[in-house]
Amino acid sequence: xxxxxxxxxxxxxxLLRGHDNQDGAEQALGPPPPYQERVPVYHPSPNVSxxxxxxxxxxxxxxxxxLGLISHLPVGVYDGSSKKGKECVICMNxxxxxxxxxxxxxxxxxxxxxxxDWLMRSFTCPSCMEPVDAxxxxxxxxx
Amino acid sequence: xxxxEKRLQKELLALTKDPPAGVKVDSxxxxxxxxxxxxxxxxxxxxxxxxxxxxxxxxxGSRYPFESPQVMFIGEHIPVHPHxxxxxxxxxxxxTYDWSPALSAQSVCLSVVSMLSSCKExxxxxxxxxxxxxxxxNPKKTRWWYHVLLNKVERNSVNMYEEERPCDMx
Ligand SMILES: [Zn+2]
Ligand SMILES: [Zn+2]
Numbered sequence: 001x002x003x004x005x006x007x008x009x010x011x012x013x014x015l016l017r018g019h020d021n022q023d024g025a026e027q028a029l030g031p032p033p034p035y036q037e038r039v040p041v042y043h044p045s046p047n048v049s050x051x052x053x054x055x056x057x058x059x060x061x062x063x064x065x066x067l068g069l070i071s072h073l074p075v076g077v078y079d080g081s082s083k084k085g086k087e088c089v090i091c092m093n094x095x096x097x098x099x100x101x102x103x104x105x106x107x108x109x110x111x112x113x114x115x116x117d118w119l120m121r122s123f124t125c126p127s128c129m130e131p132v133d134a135x136x137x138x139x140x141x142x143x
Numbered sequence: 144x145x146x147x148e149k150r151l152q153k154e155l156l157a158l159t160k161d162p163p164a165g166v167k168v169d170s171x172x173x174x175x176x177x178x179x180x181x182x183x184x185x186x187x188x189x190x191x192x193x194x195x196x197x198x199x200x201x202x203x204g205s206r207y208p209f210e211s212p213q214v215m216f217i218g219e220h221i222p223v224h225p226h227x228x229x230x231x232x233x234x235x236x237x238x239t240y241d242w243s244p245a246l247s248a249q250s251v252c253l254s255v256v257s258m259l260s261s262c263k264e265x266x267x268x269x270x271x272x273x274x275x276x277x278x279x280x281n282p283k284k285t286r287w288w289y290h291v292l293l294n295k296v297e298r299n300s301v302n303m304y305e306e307e308r309p310c311d312m313x
Contacts, residue, residue, distance in 0.1 A: 049206075090208060090244045092150045118209055118244055126245040 043121040063120070069133060070119050074103045075112055089127055090114035106130045147207055151177045154248050158182075166252045178203045181217070182252060190260045197222055199255065200231075201248055211242035213283050214251055223265040226258060230275045232282040234268065239287060
């Protein structure tokens with residue numbers, strides 16, 4: 001297990017649980033995804049890009065599973081209270097009040113759009129390289 | 144795309160203001176085209192490249208930082224190093240499989256500098272002649288098998304990338 005998973009503060013755990021529920025509700029009530037004229041591009045493995053209609057069946061399953069896993073990761077809105085990182089290392093911008101964030105099990109936080117784009121390519125935390133699915137499983141076990 | 148440009152501007156500023164030892168960027172020269180940088184490197188004191196001057200080229204694609212930049216040595220003077228081919232291509236895992244968006248141009252410079260500084264003997268990779276004749280112009284298209292001594296051995300990449308032959312034929 002990665003180093004950054006060893007010292008979770010109680011604060012962060014409650015944060016994670018709180019947002020877990022919120023996420024589900026948000027997804028059920030949210031507006032349908034916007035109509036897209038362009039065929040979306042997916043990345044079944046790092047450095048491999050393919051249009052959605054060119055994916056093999058195996059890749060489609062992999063992507064569907066990945067989307068499912070990502071939707072289990074807690075999200076929230078930046079309220080300025082985070083004592084930890086205030087910057088998203090992916091776009092190198094500071095978080096702005098009201099921006100949508102995603103919290104990884106290793107406690108690293110990113111903009112939701114930034115990290116989701118990366119997680120579709122590689123299911124690891126960009127900062128600590130912790131595989132997200134392994135960390136997800138251990139979170140479930142301790143709950 | 145816009146967010147990429149902002150990030151590149153920040154990275155350029157950071158690298159100009161606070162470059163790792165032996166690294167120099169002329170931001171003036173770059174600002175016309177943010178997606179292509181030339182970075183000057185100088186061999187570290189007390190390393191076998193002491194005083195030698197090299198140039199690195201960075202090309203940032205539209206998917207940066209989700210995909211690694213293309214990085215290679217350019218110009219007359221290519222370092223003679225077991226992980227650097229005579230055409231400037233570098234066999235360094237963070238430039239492909241071990242890339243993460245938390246890395247930056249600065250961390251790539253640091254890795255290249257430390258790769259040079261830690262080298263004990265000037266020699267080309269064993270398959271240099273063959274590689275240089277057959278490789279793609281873009282080093283990112285190479286299906287590298289990392290030279291085990293310097294880099295972590297990569298994980299599943301052998302099955303995933305079929306495009307080209309490995310740089311190490313063993
Ligand atoms: Zn971001
Ligand atoms: Zn992390």
